[in-house]
Amino acid sequence: MSLDHLGISTKDYDVSRAFYEKALAPLGITPMMVFDNEGGKTTGFGDTNPFLWIGDGGIVTGRLHIALTAKSRADVDAFYAAAMAAGGRDNGPPGLRPHYHATYYGAYVLDPDGHNIEAVCHVPA
Numbered sequence: 001m002s003l004d005h006l007g008i009s010t011k012d013y014d015v016s017r018a019f020y021e022k023a024l025a026p027l028g029i030t031p032m033m034v035f036d037n038e039g040g041k042t043t044g045f046g047d048t049n050p051f052l053w054i055g056d057g058g059i060v061t062g063r064l065h066i067a068l069t070a071k072s073r074a075d076v077d078a079f080y081a082a083a084m085a086a087g088g089r090d091n092g093p094p095g096l097r098p099h100y101h102a103t104y105y106g107a108y109v110l111d112p113d114g115h116n117i118e119a120v121c122h123v124p125a
Contacts, residue, residue: 002068002069003051003066003067003068003069004051004067004068004069004118004120005044005050005051005052005053005065005067006051006052006053006064006065006066006067007042007052007053007054007055007064007065007066007067007116008052008053008054008055008064008065009054009055009056009057009063009064009065010054010055010056010057013041013054013055013056016054017031017043017054020043020045020052020054021045024045024052027047028047029045029046029047029052030045030046030047031043031044031045032044032045032046032049032050033050040055040056040057041055041056042054042055042056043055053065063114063115064115064116065115065116065117065118066115066116066117066118067106067118067119067120068117068118068119068120069119069120069121069122070119070120070121071121071123072121072123073094073105073121073123073125075119075121076094076105076106076107076119076120076121077094077107079107079119080093080094080107080109080119083109083111083117084109088109088110088111088117089109089110090108090109090110091108091109091110091116092106092107092108092118093107094106094107095107101122103121103122103123103124103125104120104122105120105121105122105125106118106119106120106121107119
């Protein structure tokens with residue numbers, strides 16, 4: 001697995017979005033996706049794909065969100081089972097998340113400190 005994306009919950013979404021938009025622009029990192037649903041606002045910043053997400057706590061749950069790339073959907077399932085067996089708390093069982101894209105298959109667990117850890121596979125079944 002490798003790092004797929006990172007999410008940060010913000011105290012003031014509008015202020016943080018403006019900060020990141022200005023601070024990351026010299027690096028060629030710009031807002032690529034915006035969600036205003038599921039009870040919250042989230043912006044994904046990137047160069048070719050969004051990899052840094054900031055949110056107001058609606059979609060980016062927990063204090064920190066780390067998503068790791070899995071090679072297969074079976075690896076996502078195995079991650080979820082192992083994390084739950086290790087004492088993780090469910091934050092979204094393995095499954096397709098077509099609202100992100102058609103082949104987005106992910107699972108979410110909260111670690112002992114409440115951080116949202118995700119395994120995601122982008123490859124079709």
